[in-house]
Amino acid sequence: MRRDVFQAIADPTRRAIIALIALQAMTPNAIAEYFDSTRQAVSKHLRILTECELVKQTHEGREIYYSLEIEKMKEIDRWLEQYRKIWETRFNQLDEVLSTIKRNKK
């Protein structure tokens, strides 16, 4: 199944999972406690997150700890970069407009 980061973060539950494990690794059971849905539903989300490499596993006995692959988040940042350039440019243009108004007031 073709998956990408943008599809992964489209679901609000998955964004919540990302936020949860961003700072410390957690097991599926521990994560599921934060949601109303079943453990299996959470597990399915984790599978999707793993498939697109937004999350990595660390096996520890019969437990599996999931943690955020922060490097993959930069992919979204890189995509946003081109648009950040646009809004920064527009801001500068606005800046120019404002200083032009100022100059004319004198």
Next chain:
Amino acid sequence: MRRDVFQAIADPTRRAIIALIALQAMTPNAIAEYFDSTRQAVSKHLRILTECELVKQTHEGREIYYSLEIEKMKEIDRWLEQYRKIWETRFNQLDEVLSTIKRNKK
């Protein structure tokens, strides 16, 4: 229908549309020429993008120009902000590790 920016950018065709109209406004027909699918399919994507306010319309005779609402893109940036903090912190930690190694070499 509940829509948000993250759902909007989940679809690759919609991301392509966003990239197309980022710099200049375009009509649905003009946009559709860039894709293999029909004009109606593109129109549907434009409706979704409009619904979540990622795109705005400018009526001009019988033509409708669509352009990017760059302000809405910042919403994604704000969401990413918390994770940017994490990877910047990790980078600083790595920096500390590196300087510790350097110090020990002396």
Next chain:
DNA sequence: TTATATTGCAACTAATCGGTTGCGTATTTG
């Protein structure tokens, strides 16, 4: 006015999604 062009909207369809229940496997505990 009649014909043409640009577009949105509705109905339909196949595929995918997010969720469920049930089961198999592996590890820990009594």
Next chain:
DNA sequence: CAAATACGCAACCGATTAGTTGCAATATAA
């Protein structure tokens, strides 16, 4: 060893998605 725990995987289900075709509405051109 047997029971309990932690987890993944498969099958199924209703809702949503992305696409299609067809048609109505509006604006321009002949």
